[in-house]
Amino acid sequence: MSGVLTAKNLNKRYGKQLAVDHVNLDIQPGRIIGLIGPNGSGKTTTLKAALGLVPFDGELKVLGFDPRTQRDELMNNVCFIADVAVLPRWIKVSEVLDFVEGTHPKFSRTKAMAYLAKTKLKPDMKVKQMSKGMIVQLHLAIVMSIDAKLLVLDEPTLGLDILYRKQFYQNLLEEYFDENKTIIVTTHQVEEIENIITDLIFIQEGKITLNTTMDEISDRFTEVMVNSENYPTAKALNPIDERSVFGKTVFLFDGVSRDTLKTLGDLKTPGIADLFVATMKGTYA
Numbered sequence: 001m002s003g004v005l006t007a008k009n010l011n012k013r014y015g016k017q018l019a020v021d022h023v024n025l026d027i028q029p030g031r032i033i034g035l036i037g038p039n040g041s042g043k044t045t046t047l048k049a050a051l052g053l054v055p056f057d058g059e060l061k062v063l064g065f066d067p068r069t070q071r072d073e074l075m076n077n078v079c080f081i082a083d084v085a086v087l088p089r090w091i092k093v094s095e096v097l098d099f100v101e102g103t104h105p106k107f108s109r110t111k112a113m114a115y116l117a118k119t120k121l122k123p124d125m126k127v128k129q130m131s132k133g134m135i136v137q138l139h140l141a142i143v144m145s146i147d148a149k150l151l152v153l154d155e156p157t158l159g160l161d162i163l164y165r166k167q168f169y170q171n172l173l174e175e176y177f178d179e180n181k182t183i184i185v186t187t188h189q190v191e192e193i194e195n196i197i198t199d200l201i202f203i204q205e206g207k208i209t210l211n212t213t214m215d216e217i218s219d220r221f222t223e224v225m226v227n228s229e230n231y232p233t234a235k236a237l238n239p240i241d242e243r244s245v246f247g248k249t250v251f252l253f254d255g256v257s258r259d260t261l262k263t264l265g266d267l268k269t270p271g272i273a274d275l276f277v278a279t280m281k282g283t284y285a
């Protein structure tokens with residue numbers, strides 16, 4: 001197997017429940033992956049398996065390492081950040097840097113201090129004195145200062161308002177990402193990552209229900225808003241989803257040519273949220 005993360009028949013059980021069900025993945029370098037799924041879908045368990053935090057069955061290699069037996073070597077090249085809102089309120093900026101410096105071999109305190117110098121954060125400032133925007137800046141300072149090949153973000157902007165969420169992702173793209181690095185991000189706010197990800201993976205009940213590139217979405221999927229007279233014709237083309245908007249029907253099609261659909265109504269490429277809803281309804285797999 002090759003790639004940044006490759007999985008073949010990856011399984012993880014919690015008792016009788018199959019949390020990850022025969023998952024196959026091949027994630028290449030220089031990609032930004034959106035791993036999307038509802039609560040309990042298996043996305044966090046998949047990440048935990050990749051980071052060597054839970055045992056699993058099947059084949060899994062991350063940066064060429066087996067997370068079960070080579071976790072120390074693996075984590076030297078990985079940066080993992082979950083919810084940015086969970087730092088202890090009593091901890092100081094300098095203490096956060098001390099902790100990261102003592103735990104990650106590829107952390108550069110010099111780089112972190114240079115990034116923080118552009119902000120209003122001071123070494124003796126405690127988290128409880130910071131705005132949410134400052135907390136985002138502190139996390140970004142850590143991310144930017146770790147020379148990791150793989151960045152894993154599990155609900156990184158949970159609890160932040162839209163302004164700070166946008167700031168987080170914008171800075172991530174401008175100051176961290178390049179063709180030699182790979183980012184995997186999970187989030188419930190699917191719209192906020194739509195314009196930054198290169199690949200989209202949906203997971204439901206432990207199974208991958210969609211795995212595609214963002215470029216392929218516009219070629220493969222089409223939404224059509226149809227009038228009542230065109231409803232039977234459109235319905236006969238086997239849409240994967242159907243919903244009502246302002247008294248008209250919107251169909252979502254997979255693999256039907258736009259030339260075929262353009263006579264039926266107004267066409268558009270669906271957003272991630274619309275694809276997500278269609279998938280989670282169980283009408284598409």
